[in-house]
Amino acid sequence: MNTTAPIDALILMSFGGPEAPEEVVPFLRNVTAGRGIPEERLEEVGEHYFGFGGKSPINDQNKALLAALRGELDRRGIETPLIWGNRNWDPYLTDEVRKLAQDGATQFLSIDTSAYSSYSSCRQYREDFAKTIDTLQDEGLTVSIDKIRQFYNHPGYADACADCLHQGLADFRSKVGRIDSAKHRILFVTHSIPNVMQDASEVTTNGYRAQHEELIDHLMGRIDEADRVPSELVYCSRSGSPEVPWLEPDVNDRMTELAEEGVTGVVLVPIGFISDHMEVAFDLDTEAKETAEELGLDFTRVDTVGTHDAFVRGLVDLVEERAAQLRGEGVDAPALPGTKALVPGSGACSIDCCRGRIERATYPNWAIAN
Ligand SMILES: CC1=C(CCC(=O)O)c2cc3nc(cc4[nH]c(cc5[nH]c(cc1n2)c(C)c5CCC(=O)O)c(CCC(=O)O)c4C)C(CCC(=O)O)=C3C
Numbered sequence: 292m293n294t295t296a297p298i299d300a301l302i303l304m305s306f307g308g309p310e311a312p313e314e315v316v317p318f319l320r321n322v323t324a325g326r327g328i329p330e331e332r333l334e335e336v337g338e339h340y341f342g343f344g345g346k347s348p349i350n351d352q353n354k355a356l357l358a359a360l361r362g363e364l365d366r367r368g369i370e371t372p373l374i375w376g377n378r379n380w381d382p383y384l385t386d387e388v389r390k391l392a393q394d395g396a397t398q399f400l401s402i403d404t405s406a407y408s409s410y411s412s413c414r415q416y417r418e419d420f421a422k423t424i425d426t427l428q429d430e431g432l433t434v435s436i437d438k439i440r441q442f443y444n445h446p447g448y449a450d451a452c453a454d455c456l457h458q459g460l461a462d463f464r465s466k467v468g469r470i471d472s473a474k475h476r477i478l479f480v481t482h483s484i485p486n487v488m489q490d491a492s493e494v495t496t497n498g499y500r501a502q503h504e505e506l507i508d509h510l511m512g513r514i515d516e517a518d519r520v521p522s523e524l525v526y527c528s529r530s531g532s533p534e535v536p537w538l539e540p541d542v543n544d545r546m547t548e549l550a551e552e553g554v555t556g557v558v559l560v561p562i563g564f565i566s567d568h569m570e571v572a573f574d575l576d577t578e579a580k581e582t583a584e585e586l587g588l589d590f591t592r593v594d595t596v597g598t599h600d601a602f603v604r605g606l607v608d609l610v611e612e613r614a615a616q617l618r619g620e621g622v623d624a625p626a627l628p629g630t631k632a633l634v635p636g637s638g639a640c641s642i643d644c645c646r647g648r649i650e651r652a653t654y655p656n657w658a659i660a661n
C-alpha cells in the first residue's frame with residue numbers, strides 16, 4: 292500500500308542551527324532557555340560557531356537528508372508531504388506544521404534526527420510536539436504528532452554505520468600500514484549527557500549508554516578479524532557546570548591516557564551523530580584532531596551516516612512501520628540480533644521514560660502496554 296495512512300504528513304524534526312554570525316547568540320539563547328548552562332560555556336560554544344563563520348553545518352545536512360528522504364518516498368510511490376521543522380531555529384516546527392494544518396492535515400509523523408533514548412534525544416522532542424500542538428490548538432487548528440522509534444538498532448542505521456566504519460578503517464590502514472592491536476584503538480564517540488539524564492533513560496529502556504554498547508558490539512562483529520583492535524565508548528561535547536557529573540571519559544582525555552600507555556593511533560567513530568554537525572566539525576575534526584596531533588597519534592575520523600542509502604531507506608521503512616502500527620496492523624519491527632526494537636507504547640520510550648527534573652507536557656503520551 293503506497294500510503295502512510297492514517298498519517299497525513301511527515302516531518303523531519305531536528306535541532307536547528309544559526310545561518311549567520313548575528314544569529315549565533317539568539318540561537319544559543321533559544322537552546323539554553325531555562326537549562327542552567329553557565330555563561331562561560333555559552334561563550335565558548337559561541338566561539339565554535341563564529342569559527343565557522345557563524346553558520347552551523349546542520350541545516351544544509353538536514354536539507355540534504357530531506358531531499359534524500361523525498362527521493363526514497365517517491366521511489367516507493369508514497370505521496371505524503373514531507374516538511375522540515377526545528378526545535379531551536381528557523382524553520383521552526385510550529386510554523387511548518389501550521390502551514391500544512393491550514394491546508395487540512397491533522398495527523399503528523401515525525402522523523403527525529405537522533406538515534407538513542409534520552410531526554411535530549413527523545414523526550415525533549417516530544418515536549419516540542421506538545422508545545423506545537425497547544426499553540427496551534429489556541430489558533431483553532433487541531434493536530435497530533437507521533438514519531439518513529441529511536442533507530443540506533445534498526446538494521447538500516449547499523450548497515451550505514453558499518454559501511455562508514457569499513458571505509459574509515461581502510462583510510463586508517465592507508466596511514467598505518469597494518470592495523471595492530473598493540474598500537475591502535477577504535478574509539479566510538481557520542482554526545483556526553485549528565486549522569487542523571489543517563490539514569491532517567493534507563494527507567495523504561497535499556498538506556499542511552501547500553502544502546503550505544505549494543506550497536507558497538509554489532510559493528511565490531513562485522514569488521515575483519517585482523518582489524519578488530521580493542522574498542523571503547525568515549526564522549527564529547529560535555530556542557531553544564533563542572534560540578535555536575537556527565538558521562539566520561541572525554542575523547543581528548545582518553546586519547547591522552549592511551550598515548551601514555553603506548554597507543555600510536557586511533558579511529559574515531561561518531562555513532563552518536565547522524566551527520567557532521569557542529570559537535571563533529573568542532574569537537575572531533577578540530578579539537579580531538581589537534582589533541583591527536585599533539586600526542587603524535589595517527590588519526591582517522593570515520594564518516595557519519597548523513598544521506599547513506601541504507602540509512603535513508605531505513606528511515607522510510609520506520610515511517611511505514613509506524614503507520615502500519617497506527618492502523619492496528621501487526622508489523623515486523625526489525626532490530627539487530629539480541630536487541631529489542633523500541634516500539635512506542637511497548638514499554639520503551641513511553642510516557643514514563645526520560646523524565647527530567649521539571650515535568651512538562653509531552654506528546655504522544657504512549658501507554659506502557661507490555
Ligand atoms: C544527546 C544530545 C544530542 C544528540 C541527539 C540529537 O541530535 O538530538 C544533541 C544534539 C545537538 N546539540 C546541539 C547543540 C547544542 N547542544 C547544547 C546543549 C546540550 N546538548 C545535550 C545533549 C545532546 N545534544 C545536552 C545534555 C546539553 C546540555 C543542555 C541541556 O540539558 O539541554 C548546546 C548549548 C551549549 C552547550 O552546552 O554545549 C548546543 C549549542 C546540536 C546542533 C549542532 C549544530 O549546530 O551543528 C545538536 C544536533
Ligand SMILES: [Fe+2]
Nearest residue numbers: 306411482528
Ligand atoms: Fe546538544
